Amino acid sequence: MIDSSPPQGGTPPALDGIALDRLLSLGGEPFLKQMIDIVLPQAEARVAAAREGLATGDLAAVRLAVHSLRSTAGNVGATLLLAAATRAEELAKELRAGELEPALAAVAAEWIRVRAALEARRESLAP
Secondary structure, eight states: OOOOSOOTTSOOOSOOSHHHHHHHHHHHHHHHHHHHHHHHHHHHHHHHHHHHHHHHTOHHHHHHHHHHHHHHHHHHTOHHHHHHHHHHHHHHHTTOHHHHHHHHHHHHHHHHHHHHHHHHHHHHSOO
């Protein structure tokens, strides 16, 4: 189980641990590894698609990308990423393009933390 207590300094961990433990209980370490291997490139692509959508003014693409990212974040217990993606989705839905750049920057920054935590969890599993 991942330590879910907040680290000193007040920032919660990137993953709450409960969701990954649930995946582990469903199919063991091979299943958890497989899920992490699926999530990593998919989430990376969604973050990139959201940024590309903003760069081209395609707020529907931004909305779709961050909506998909929300699902992924929820599945792995990335609560802060879920919150950041939810905020970005709301802004895209409301066509508030001027506020999307910092919102997507927050999504990308949190994704970096989540990616590192997922990679660390994957490395901790038996080969």
